[in-house]
Amino acid sequence: MAAEATPLISCRDLTKVYRMGTQDVYALRGVNVDFVQGEMTAIMGPSGSGKSTLMNLIGALDVPTSGELLIKGRPLSRLSRDELADLRNETIGFVFQQFNLLNRATALANVKLPLMYARTPVADPMARARECLEMVGLGARMDHRPMQLSGGQQQRVAIARALAGRPSILLADEPTGALDTKTSEEIMDLLTGLSSEGITVVLVTHEPEVAAYATRQIHFRDGQIERDERRAS
Amino acid sequence: MKIGVAFQSALEALISNPLRSFLTMLGIMIGVASVMAMMAISEGAAKQVDAQIAQLGASNLTIFPGASRGGPRSGGGASDQPFTESDVDQIKQEPFVTAVAARISGSVMVVSGEDNWSTSLQGTNTDYFVTQSLSTSEGRLFDTREASSGAAVAVIGKTVADALFEGTNPVGQTIRVNNVPVEVIGVLVTRGQSSGPGGDRDDIVIVPISTARNRILGGNATVARYVGSMEVGIADGYDMTTAQEQLETRMREIRRIAPGGTDDFRVFNIADFIRARSSTQATFGVLLAFTAAVSLIVGGVGVMNIMLVSVTERTREIGLRMAIGARGIDILGQFLAEALALCLLGGLIGSALGVGAAKFAAKVGEFPVEISPRIAIIAIGASALIGLFFGFFPARQAARLNPIEALRHE
Numbered sequence: 285m286a287a288e289a290t291p292l293i294s295c296r297d298l299t300k301v302y303r304m305g306t307q308d309v310y311a312l313r314g315v316n317v318d319f320v321q322g323e324m325t326a327i328m329g330p331s332g333s334g335k336s337t338l339m340n341l342i343g344a345l346d347v348p349t350s351g352e353l354l355i356k357g358r359p360l361s362r363l364s365r366d367e368l369a370d371l372r373n374e375t376i377g378f379v380f381q382q383f384n385l386l387n388r389a390t391a392l393a394n395v396k397l398p399l400m401y402a403r404t405p406v407a408d409p410m411a412r413a414r415e416c417l418e419m420v421g422l423g424a425r426m427d428h429r430p431m432q433l434s435g436g437q438q439q440r441v442a443i444a445r446a447l448a449g450r451p452s453i454l455l456a457d458e459p460t461g462a463l464d465t466k467t468s469e470e471i472m473d474l475l476t477g478l479s480s481e482g483i484t485v486v487l488v489t490h491e492p493e494v495a496a497y498a499t500r501q502i503h504f505r506d507g508q509i510e511r512d513e514r515r516a517s
Numbered sequence: 518m519k520i521g522v523a524f525q526s527a528l529e530a531l532i533s534n535p536l537r538s539f540l541t542m543l544g545i546m547i548g549v550a551s552v553m554a555m556m557a558i559s560e561g562a563a564k565q566v567d568a569q570i571a572q573l574g575a576s577n578l579t580i581f582p583g584a585s586r587g588g589p590r591s592g593g594g595a596s597d598q599p600f601t602e603s604d605v606d607q608i609k610q611e612p613f614v615t616a617v618a619a620r621i622s623g624s625v626m627v628v629s630g631e632d633n634w635s636t637s638l639q640g641t642n643t644d645y646f647v648t649q650s651l652s653t654s655e656g657r658l659f660d661t662r663e664a665s666s667g668a669a670v671a672v673i674g675k676t677v678a679d680a681l682f683e684g685t686n687p688v689g690q691t692i693r694v695n696n697v698p699v700e701v702i703g704v705l706v707t708r709g710q711s712s713g714p715g716g717d718r719d720d721i722v723i724v725p726i727s728t729a730r731n732r733i734l735g736g737n738a739t740v741a742r743y744v745g746s747m748e749v750g751i752a753d754g755y756d757m758t759t760a761q762e763q764l765e766t767r768m769r770e771i772r773r774i775a776p777g778g779t780d781d782f783r784v785f786n787i788a789d790f791i792r793a794r795s796s797t798q799a800t801f802g803v804l805l806a807f808t809a810a811v812s813l814i815v816g817g818v819g820v821m822n823i824m825l826v827s828v829t830e831r832t833r834e835i836g837l838r839m840a841i842g843a844r845g846i847d848i849l850g851q852f853l854a855e856a857l858a859l860c861l862l863g864g865l866i867g868s869a870l871g872v873g874a875a876k877f878a879a880k881v882g883e884f885p886v887e888i889s890p891r892i893a894i895i896a897i898g899a900s901a902l903i904g905l906f907f908g909f910f911p912a913r914q915a916a917r918l919n920p921i922e923a924l925r926h927e
């Protein structure tokens with residue numbers, strides 16, 4: 285069913301070049317790929333193949349050197365800095381390998397943070413933040429600071445934060461990279477559940493066990509897609 | 518992001534590093550404290566001058582004989598034509614003049630029984646009670662009939678009363694003023710120390726001018742009905758400079774001074790004199806306050822420096838906030854709020870310290886200070902402005918960061 289749906293994310297000939305002194309490093313070389321709603325995609329590939337670069341472009345954190353990226357049909361190159369910020373706030377949830385939580389704030393305050401930046405004010409940010417923490421199974425740890433939580437718990441706080449704004453896209457760059465196998469499984473169950481609720485999940489991983497949770501696997505090599513496989517769900 | 522939220526996260530950030538926050542505030546604190554203290558001292562001095570002028574009569578002009586320039590002189594030179602009661606009567610005709618106190622003054626020895634006391638004597642008319650706003654705490658003032666008939670009556674100041682009568686009621690008692698017996702009919706309401714000319718303003722004996730002229734101090738050899746000087750009360754709201762010019766013109770007419778001729782009198786505004794004398798003092802105060810304001814700016818630069826460090830240190834945090842949807846303006850607001858909170862807090866603590874320092878200085882140095890809420894508001898407002906001004910550059914720098922570069926920052 286997914287193949288026929290209109291793409292939520294559409295990459296057209298995406299190229300990213302980093303200029304290192306006199307040398308050009310091609311992180312992405314003309315990537316064409318679409319992601320549809322509710323799809324769970326795992327991106328794999330050797331180190332330096334351009335996975336994170338793609339994620340950052342989709343996450344509207346960075347801009348391509350050439351090519352176009354459309355989210356919900358809107359070309360990102362036409363959006364202002366503020367419009368990109370609003371897109372990140374409303375449409376995209378990003379989960380980082382290194383969690384990136386504010387250490388001096390509690391779990392609850394961390395999850396509430398994106399709601400503070402919402403253009404259309406959220407009715408009860410506190411209640412929404414609690415709801416999200418309960419969703420990731422941290423209802424009992426709301427007032428803990430990141431340093432008082434395990435790695436898996438911190439990553440779950442980060443996921444709750446990404447979910448707070450009810451995004452339609454969840455991007456996770458090696459979300460289990462810093463976690464052990466058991467904790468990784470918990471995180472992946474969580475992400476699978478979200479995808480079945482209609483959220484488009486794109487995650488980067490090196491581990492085949494983690495990638496196995498996804499309905500689609502894309503393999504990168506040298507800034508290009510080497511293989512794009514869907515499995516029947 | 519709402520302003521309240523920006524301030525809340527600013528306060529959290531400041532509390533998370535209390536020592537640094539305190540040290541950053543220190544410059545602002547010291548700056549505001551010294552501005553407050555200097556202004557309190559300078560305003561105290563200004564207020565004292567105003568009080569002095571009010572004491573001496575803010576709407577009085579004094580006419581002295583003689584062409585001398587400079588300070589007031591009690592008498593003219595030998596060649597100067599003295600004033601007489603006729604001058605007094607003519608000046609009183611001017612529409613803007615409310616009262617003319619004719620005065621003869623001198624030093625006298627007053628004796629009552631065994632006690633004697635050296636004091637100053639003022640021979641005058643009842644208009645003097647108007648120009649000097651005098652009233653009695655006991656007994657009464659002399660009236661116009663007594664004034665013109667040269668009655669042997671006296672109104673004495675509290676200091677004289679205490680020196681001669683030590684607590685018993687002086688009213689009705691007879692004292693000898695330079696050996697002339699006069700009856701005490703009233704004791705003046707105490708007026709206290711004057712920090713200007715005159716010293717103790719309660720150390721005085723007031724008698725009718727004719728009594729002083731004919732019996733106590735002696736008159737003038739060349740004229741009858743001699744008057745030493747005139748204190749002229751000017752109507753409320755009438756411009757003092759105009760009044761001064763008009764009095765000068767009138768005096769020239771009365772004394773028949775040809776155009777171009779030298780005045781043999783001088784109309785003197787005591788308020789101007791005191792203001793001129795205190796203006797150097799005021800300038801000095803303003804200069805000190807200016808120096809303090811410079812230290813406030815130095816404090817602001819300190820805030821800017823720390824804010825720049827803080828932006829660099831928290832680059833990842835900024836990147837993260839941007840990644841989850843903060844706009845540039847949100848980041849700008851957050852760091853501005855931090856700088857503003859630092860400076861406002863520093864300003865508040867500093868003004869408290871400034872008030873303390875001023876009060877301490879007032880106690881130790883025994884000079885008046887005036888702590889006005891206006892200055893506190895200006896000082897705290899100025900530190901807020903400094904926070905905004907010096908916080909803006911680091912905040913803008915943070916707001917302009919690229920999200921991905923900020924996130925990658927080590």
Ligand SMILES: Nc1ncnc2c1ncn2[C@@H]1O[C@H](COP(=O)(O)OP(=O)(O)OP(=O)(O)O)[C@@H](O)[C@H]1O
Nearest residue numbers: 302304309310311330331332333334335336337338
């Ligand atoms: N900021 C940068 N400046 C210069 N070159 C960069 C920068 N970021 C990435 N690159 C280069 O772009 C290429 C792709 O990097 P990217 O981070 O996308 O790889 P990756 O597939 O995520 O690798 P890994 O699995 O190690 O995370 C690499 O060759 C890298 O050196």
Ligand SMILES: [Mg+2]
Nearest residue numbers: 335336337457
């Ligand atoms: Mg990577």
